[in-house]
Amino acid sequence: MTLKTSQNVIMSENAITDYAAGKLSPAKHMLVACQSEISDQVSDRIAFQEGVAASLLEDGASEALSPLFMGNVLAALPEQGMGAALAPCDPAQGLAPKSLRHMLGHGLKDMKWKSLVPGVAVHDILGNRHTKDGDRLYLLKVKGGMKMPQHSHNGEEWTLILTGSYKTGERQFVRGDLHIEDETETHAPHIDEGEDCICLVMTQGPLKMQGWLPRAVQRVVGI
């Protein structure tokens, strides 16, 4: 397996527009940046729309820079070549997008997971999964073959699949797909047999579990 996937990946055109326009929250922006590293098809779609945004810049409102701005910046220019180039992708670390590896300081193999229930583990990146105060970003690892409890959401849930795959209803999600659900949808992802499914997940509030057992478990473990 390599970092890039040449498959057609699932990605909403509206999400690409919002990314290009700079309308996504930091957590969602990060998720789409990771997806664009995995899929050239997505990075091409983004580049097109960034080109549109950049050409519209010319028609937008101008705000004059303050009189001293240019002189101050020019007087303080650092030496060129100071922006060190980022290390090229390490093929051995293949599956984690570079943005994610930089953020974690390592690849997916060396993760320190926090186990929630047997077969399910998380690693928090931004925010707090237990509260309702905005977007949160975390990695979720679920053992192959497991069925997640039926749930819906308090807000949106964005899931980027990094390894493995799962089905929900008739739809299958594989590496590189970005699965977006809103508060109106209920689903119970069924992880395909075999490989662990590792996803980068953004949620906006605790999941709404269906059934008393998952709810009781949720109270104990969070999510």
Added chain:
Amino acid sequence: MAFGMEPVIINIMSNDGVKPYNTGRKASPKSISAAKRDAQWLSAIAHKQDARALSDLFEIYGPKLKGWLMARGVGNGTAEDIVQDVMIKVWTKAASFDPVKASFATWVYRMTRNRWIDHQRKHGRMDVRDPELMKIIADDEVPSAEDNFMAQQNSDILKTQIARLTPPQQMAIRMAFMEYKTHKEISAETGLPLGTVKTRIRSAIQALKANMAKHVSHM
């Protein structure tokens, strides 16, 4: 440019002699495209440490980028701080700019947008688990070679093609990129159902892509 900064420029310029972009600057606006002019300035920055070229670029783009930020509610001081960060990044990374891959306008827009997202993360209510995240969000890679349909000559075609869209399509594109409003807010303001807002934006972009494909041979 007339604000008492000439000595600074002269100091920096004094090692360089002739300004390499001079011919481009004197040319009539019709004889040279904005994208080509920008690429020449970038090359002067990268190869001749030409600070004058940097200030020329930001005389044009600085106010536009500041306007873009302030339209999103960013205060005057913060907007200038972000533009300053981007300007310094253009200076230090000019050598990695490849005009075949993207126009300067796209590159500088992407940097400014990413800096702004990063600013929101730092000053928002996010509970930051990892300060390293700042580096990533602010990381602005030059796009991959596959993006070359946005190459400099095509950014001019793109402008023409946006102008040729139907008025409702142009409005949809403007709503998507120019106004800092969510689809829900646009829907409330226009009275259009949310799904319709999303569909209009999507189909306007599809139309633009299709028109571009007709005019750009290698798409």
